[in-house]
Amino acid sequence: MLKPARMKKISLLVYDNDKDELVKKLHEIGVLELREINDPNVEKATAKEELRDVISLQMSLNSLKDILKLAEEKKKGFSLPKPPEKVKVKKYSNTRELIDDVRKFLSEFENDLRSLGRKFNENNEKISEYRENLKLVEKIKDLDFDLRYLGKGKRVFIKAGYVDLESINKIKKELEENFVVFSKEYEDEAFLIIIGLMEDIDKCEDSLRKHRFIEIRAEFKGKPVEVLSELKEKIRALEKENEDIIAKVGKYKDKYEKQILAFLELLDIEKERMEAFNLFGRTKRTYLIEGYVPEKYASNVLKEVGKFDCIAELKDPNPNEDIPVMLDNPKIFRPFEILTETFAPPRYNEFDPTPLLAIGFILFFGIMLTDFVYGAIVALVGYFLYKRLGFKSTYRDLGIILTASGISAMFFGAIFGSYLGDFLKKIGNVQGIIDPFGAEPVVLFGKELVPIMFILVMALAIGVLHINIGFLLGFLKAKNGKEKLSKAWFFLLEIGIILYILGVNPASFIFLAAGLITVFYLYGALGIFSLTGLLGDILSYARLLALSLATSGIAMAINILVNLVKGIPILGYILAPIIFIVGHLANTVIQTLGAFIHSLRLHYVEFFSKFYEGGGKKYNPFKIKREYTEEV
Amino acid sequence: MVDPLALAAIGAGLAIGLSGIGSGIGVGIAGAAGAGVISERPEKFGTALVFQALPQTQAIYGLLIGILIMLGAGMLGGGAKELSEPLGWAALGAGLATGLAGLSAVGQGIVTSSGIGVTSEKPEMFGRGMVFSVLPETQAIYGLLVAILIMAGAGLFGGVPKEITMTMGLAAVGAGFSVGFAGFSAIGQGITAAGGVASIARRPETMGKNMVFSVMSETFAIFGLLGAVLILLGVKMLG
Numbered sequence: 009m010l011k012p013a014r015m016k017k018i019s020l021l022v023y024d025n026d027k028d029e030l031v032k033k034l035h036e037i038g039v040l041e042l043r044e045i046n047d048p049n050v051e052k053a054t055a056k057e058e059l060r061d062v063i064s065l066q067m068s069l070n071s072l073k074d075i076l077k078l079a080e081e082k083k084k085g086f087s088l089p090k091p092p093e094k095v096k097v098k099k100y101s102n103t104r105e106l107i108d109d110v111r112k113f114l115s116e117f118e119n120d121l122r123s124l125g126r127k128f129n130e131n132n133e134k135i136s137e138y139r140e141n142l143k144l145v146e147k148i149k150d151l152d153f154d155l156r157y158l159g160k161g162k163r164v165f166i167k168a169g170y171v172d173l174e175s176i177n178k179i180k181k182e183l184e185e186n187f188v189v190f191s192k193e194y195e196d197e198a199f200l201i202i203i204g205l206m207e208d209i210d211k212c213e214d215s216l217r218k219h220r221f222i223e224i225r226a227e228f229k230g231k232p233v234e235v236l237s238e239l240k241e242k243i244r245a246l247e248k249e250n251e252d253i254i255a256k257v258g259k260y261k262d263k264y265e266k267q268i269l270a271f272l273e274l275l276d277i278e279k280e281r282m283e284a285f286n287l288f289g290r291t292k293r294t295y296l297i298e299g300y301v302p303e304k305y306a307s308n309v310l311k312e313v314g315k316f317d318c319i320a321e322l323k324d325p326n327p328n329e330d331i332p333v334m335l336d337n338p339k340i341f342r343p344f345e346i347l348t349e350t351f352a353p354p355r356y357n358e359f360d361p362t363p364l365l366a367i368g369f370i371l372f373f374g375i376m377l378t379d380f381v382y383g384a385i386v387a388l389v390g391y392f393l394y395k396r397l398g399f400k401s402t403y404r405d406l407g408i409i410l411t412a413s414g415i416s417a418m419f420f421g422a423i424f425g426s427y428l429g430d431f432l433k434k435i436g437n438v439q440g441i442i443d444p445f446g447a448e449p450v451v452l453f454g455k456e457l458v459p460i461m462f463i464l465v466m467a468l469a470i471g472v473l474h475i476n477i478g479f480l481l482g483f484l485k486a487k488n489g490k491e492k493l494s495k496a497w498f499f500l501l502e503i504g505i506i507l508y509i510l511g512v513n514p515a516s517f518i519f520l521a522a523g524l525i526t527v528f529y530l531y532g533a534l535g536i537f538s539l540t541g542l543l544g545d546i547l548s549y550a551r552l553l554a555l556s557l558a559t560s561g562i563a564m565a566i567n568i569l570v571n572l573v574k575g576i577p578i579l580g581y582i583l584a585p586i587i588f589i590v591g592h593l594a595n596t597v598i599q600t601l602g603a604f605i606h607s608l609r610l611h612y613v614e615f616f617s618k619f620y621e622g623g624g625k626k627y628n629p630f631k632i633k634r635e636y637t638e639e640v
Numbered sequence: 641m642v643d644p645l646a647l648a649a650i651g652a653g654l655a656i657g658l659s660g661i662g663s664g665i666g667v668g669i670a671g672a673a674g675a676g677v678i679s680e681r682p683e684k685f686g687t688a689l690v691f692q693a694l695p696q697t698q699a700i701y702g703l704l705i706g707i708l709i710m711l712g713a714g715m716l717g718g719g720a721k722e723l724s725e726p727l728g729w730a731a732l733g734a735g736l737a738t739g740l741a742g743l744s745a746v747g748q749g750i751v752t753s754s755g756i757g758v759t760s761e762k763p764e765m766f767g768r769g770m771v772f773s774v775l776p777e778t779q780a781i782y783g784l785l786v787a788i789l790i791m792a793g794a795g796l797f798g799g800v801p802k803e804i805t806m807t808m809g810l811a812a813v814g815a816g817f818s819v820g821f822a823g824f825s826a827i828g829q830g831i832t833a834a835g836g837v838a839s840i841a842r843r844p845e846t847m848g849k850n851m852v853f854s855v856m857s858e859t860f861a862i863f864g865l866l867g868a869v870l871i872l873l874g875v876k877m878l879g
Binding site: 347350351352445446447458460461464537540541543544547548550551553554555557558561562564565568598601602605606608609612613616617621622623 | 690693694696697700701703704707708716767768770771773774775777778781782784785788789792795797800844845847848851855858859861862863865866
């Protein structure tokens with residue numbers, strides 16, 4: 009539990025005739041992380057030729073899946089994701105059989121669906137073209153001019169189009185010498201009709217280009233009004249047609265989508281299995297497979313591969329290799345592994361800090377959120393995530409983390425007597441054990457402290473304890489004398505300070521001096537930063553108090569505000585409950601976010617820096633992943 | 641003689657107002673990054689919003705101390721208390737500590753904007769971006785801490801206010817300056833941490849080293865906090 013799972017290196021030499029079955033078995037057991045064989049003396053194996061077919065079928069299926077997306081309903085508001093329905097599939101004995109099945113499946117509907125998709129896209133292109141034209145003609149809809157005359161004849165041409173308002177006068181001046189120009193000015197641009205002789209057309213076009221003339225090029229028949237209504241009619245028809253297409257695609261979707269996803273998954277499994285061969289070595293008649301397996305699964309793997317024509321060898325991995333890291337924690341700590349991995353998975357020979365992180369995180373979160381009701385809300389949200397979205401491992405883990413943390417916050421809320429801040433205190437005189445804002449002093453070591461100072465002292469004490477654990481782990485992990493010293497100076501100083509406080513005086517100075525000398529011996533003048541850094545680390549735990557005060561303080565502010573508003577006649581009765589509910593909910597969200605990240609920060613920055621490095625390679629077994637299918 | 645209630649009011653105003661500047665600018669910087677990101681990836685709205693919420697904390701601390709000062713001075717809920725002038729100065733010091741240190745939100749805004757940008761490309765960076773984004777909040781927490789120490793020392797948390805000397809009251813203002821101005825180190829820290837987030841996105845294994853870079857600026861905040869605590873100890877305001 010203290011370190012990642014121990015691994016064994018496994019080598020398998022399998023006969024040609026049994027290789028496919030063996031690899032399939034390994035894939036099913038799913039505990040082996042394969043490693044590429046990189047020995048220049050060993051010939052490399054290659055994937056089977058069917059791989060190409062598998063990939064091309066995947067591409068076909070994916071493009072069909074994209075077409076089916078046309079029929080996807082637009083999401084209305086927020087809806088919870090649902091676990092995918094599993095399709096029951098038969099057990100395929102070889103890849104060929106699966107490929108044939110997929111081909112047969114595709115032949116049922118592929119062409120029809122594709123032509124629907126193509127038609128839909130064509131229609132869309134046309135629609136956007138018509139829309140462009142619509143824009144051009146819309147402006148001149150009052151013009152009494154038949155657009156069919158636009159174009160070039162044998163001797164005469166007629167052009168129409170738009171230019172900027174600024175250019176209109178210049179353009180007219182340039183053109184009016186040789187051409188007949190009609191113009192009409194609109195709000196933002198001007199419309200022009202130009203008539204001229206074909207022999208002058210180049211001159212006309214040069215001049216028009218200079219002024220960024222936007223020409224009406226499409227072939228229209230009739231007056232703008234008629235063209236307009238015709239275009240609108242066409243667009244409407246195409247849109248109607250597309251709606252029909254979507255409805256048809258929807259039917260395909262209902263009928264085939266699940267099966268498409270299922271086949272995609274099966275092909276993926278098949279592909280992964282075939283590509284694994286690229287990692288193997290081979291001789292004429294045998295294949296060589298290498299990988300890592302967690303120690304606890306090793307005997308099972310040996311037993312299973314024993315049924316095949318193969319030789320297996322198990323040995324301890326060379327510590328210099330990049331051994332994969334599988335976190336191996338008891339079930340209750342497992343959800344917290346994601347928090348460790350967010351920083352970095354441990355190295356193979358390092359402590360796995362997850363259990364400590366889990367305990368510390370729950371504790372810190374509770375102290376920082378410190379409200380019974382807020383904690384209950386967080387716990388309920390966590391439980392909801394776990395129950396409803398638990399099919400996704402991230403949600404399940406997060407749900408468990410939030411539930412545990414929320415309960416911790418309820419506990420500390422009860423201690424501090426915080427139920428929606430001072431709400432219950434005011435209404436029902438519900439008191440906790442300590443009132444952070446109260447004046448009743450708490451006695452600690454014969455000294456009277458205001459509650460708030462008491463909590464501060466407690467927060468810093470927790471910090472000192474936490475940092476002690478960190479340094480201790482660092483000390484245990486250290487390999488040589490110098491590394492040990494880099495952790496030991498803290499303990500020397502600490503013992504010195506404790507002795508000084510207890511009044512054991514000459515001894516205390518010896519320890520303090522020893523600690524300081526170690527620091528400056530290790531780091532030179534920069535050692536001063538180690539000391540301020542340590543001080544900063546301890547003071548940083550003051551955030552336990554700060555965030556807890558922020559939660560109950562803001563809650564109190566909301567309650568005060570509600571009380572003030574309540575005094576307003578009539579309107580008060582509407583506003584007060586709104587402020588009460590929205591305010592407390594917003595406070596819950598913000599403070600939960602704060603408590604969550606600051607708990608993490610205390611671990612990542614203050615705690616991990618004492619002993620934890622991280623940077624191991626995560627264990628990624630060769631394993632069948634099924635989301636949409638179920639073998640029968 | 642300056643009216644103690646007026647001094648306390650100024651203190652509350654500084655706490656809320658100054659930290660409001662900090663959070664306003666910080667949230668603004670983060671929001672701009674969010675706006676940029678959603679123009680390319682509208683689905684990142686939620687993530688960006690979570691990041692954007694981080695630099696708000698400083699304004700919350702400011703509001704908290706502001707309200708606590710008002711409650712302590714009897715401006716809110718219940719009749720006005722008899723305050724001595726030094727208590728007024730102490731309240732002013734508490735307000736300065738939280739308010740000035742609240743400007744750390746500017747630094748936090750800079751990191752969160754980097755976090756928003758990086759997370760839009762690499763969602764797995766969310767956790768790390770978050771952790772780096774809360775680094776420059778330490779300064780605000782130190783400010784809050786000193787404010788609480790001052791108010792506890794002056795007996796401004798409910799009950800009967802303590803008798804403190806004029807020296808103590810003015811020393812509290814000095815302590816507020818010490819931790820408050822040193823809190824500006826958060827802006828430097830924010831810039832470093834923003835670089836750190838970008839660096840980790842490319843090389844996740846540099847997390848630890850980037851953390852060391854980013855925490856360096858905190859040294860000065862610790863000096864400020866140390867200064868404030870020494871001042872308060874020197875005038876016997878603690879314990």
